[in-house]
Amino acid sequence: MIxxxxxxxxxxxxxxxxxxxxxxGALTALQQLLxxxxxxxxxxxxxxxxxxxxxxxxxxxxxxxxxxMFAGHTDVVPxxxxxxxxxxxxxxxxxxxxxxxxxxxxxxxxxxCFIAALARLVEEKGAPKGSVSLLITxxxxxxxxxxxxxxxxxxxxxxxxxxxxxxxxxTNPDQLGDMIKIGRRGSISGTVTVHGVxxxxxxxxxxxxxxxxxxxxxxxxMNPPFDHGTDNFQPSNLEVTSIDVxxxxxxxxxxxxxxxxxxxxxxxWSAEILQAEILRRLDAAAADTTLRPGREPIGYxxxxxxxxxxxxxxxxxxxxxxxxxxxxxxxxxxxxxSTTGGTSxxxxxxxxxPVVEFGLVGQTMHMVDERVAVEDLETLxxxxxxxxxxxxxxxxx
Ligand SMILES: [Zn+2]
Numbered sequence: 001m002i003x004x005x006x007x008x009x010x011x012x013x014x015x016x017x018x019x020x021x022x023x024x025g026a027l028t029a030l031q032q033l034l035x036x037x038x039x040x041x042x043x044x045x046x047x048x049x050x051x052x053x054x055x056x057x058x059x060x061x062x063x064x065x066x067x068x069m070f071a072g073h074t075d076v077v078p079x080x081x082x083x084x085x086x087x088x089x090x091x092x093x094x095x096x097x098x099x100x101x102x103x104x105x106x107x108x109x110x111x112x113c114f115i116a117a118l119a120r121l122v123e124e125k126g127a128p129k130g131s132v133s134l135l136i137t138x139x140x141x142x143x144x145x146x147x148x149x150x151x152x153x154x155x156x157x158x159x160x161x162x163x164x165x166x167x168x169x170x171t172n173p174d175q176l177g178d179m180i181k182i183g184r185r186g187s188i189s190g191t192v193t194v195h196g197v198x199x200x201x202x203x204x205x206x207x208x209x210x211x212x213x214x215x216x217x218x219x220x221x222m223n224p225p226f227d228h229g230t231d232n233f234q235p236s237n238l239e240v241t242s243i244d245v246x247x248x249x250x251x252x253x254x255x256x257x258x259x260x261x262x263x264x265x266x267x268x269w270s271a272e273i274l275q276a277e278i279l280r281r282l283d284a285a286a287a288d289t290t291l292r293p294g295r296e297p298i299g300y301x302x303x304x305x306x307x308x309x310x311x312x313x314x315x316x317x318x319x320x321x322x323x324x325x326x327x328x329x330x331x332x333x334x335x336x337x338s339t340t341g342g343t344s345x346x347x348x349x350x351x352x353x354p355v356v357e358f359g360l361v362g363q364t365m366h367m368v369d370e371r372v373a374v375e376d377l378e379t380l381x382x383x384x385x386x387x388x389x390x391x392x393x394x395x396x397x
Pocket of ligand 1: 106107140170
């Protein structure tokens, strides 16, 4: 296969059915593409109790600095209803200028374009003066326990150090070149259980309805706003995502009520300070007797789900400018620098080096008929190539 053609590379990758946690041949295909370009390739198996074993890949071209990392994943989400696809999800068929397949934009397409960009550069000018690495996980769409974090630990323990990272996730809402992600909001989830006393709905003085307390506590988290946004981030936002009582009887006051929430927060807060603020609000609301006159403060417990995702903002101007300039050179317009959307593996990479994210147009990711414009693959390859040359020129200067 000719690695300089992103369409060929992407078709080969889509034809490997690498639904998390299966490798599906995708990493072997990558290895076969990277070794002829001069990369030293390592396959790294990661294991953890209660999660499936995952195979990951780390490949490096060159031994000296400066060192640029490209990060991504070859695992894909399930196809859903296969009969609903207009082209089979692992066939990589092209129809009317669109290449169809699971992972086309999220994110085998980004990987294909990066490899093609590098292959063209190596073919025409030789390898960059420095090193280029690919950090590719098979566990981004799954629990993400045996993926990027473990691979970063593994590489760092072998003495790998990076100066900058580009994550090739789809970042553009509408058109290629719209948007670079230069940071991400943090995320924290929690479950609050409000305790009451079960009883007859006609004798409320003998019971203590936890629904009243749950409403009060939930409201305290939704109002007032946590902040009004910062220079680089939209306002932090908390959503109550579920309120459960599990009570089928209208004449029974239940014994407890549970609600869950998730907050996406900006750089006004650290995760720890925000958790303290949430507890402060809950305690203040628990003492409010508006809905429960004459009663004790509301009794509640809170359990924080998972580890929090920390907020981050990349301030490395050379990295952002190299990418932004490359996009402008190729598409003729400069991208928006954004911190919107969910979390990504960039939140792990930022602990090792400055990181930005830029890939394809995300509109069809995770959907039936996931697809990419063949023209976009060529454009992204040209952007990546310009970026690589620009970044090394800036880093060496
Ligand atoms: Zn992805």
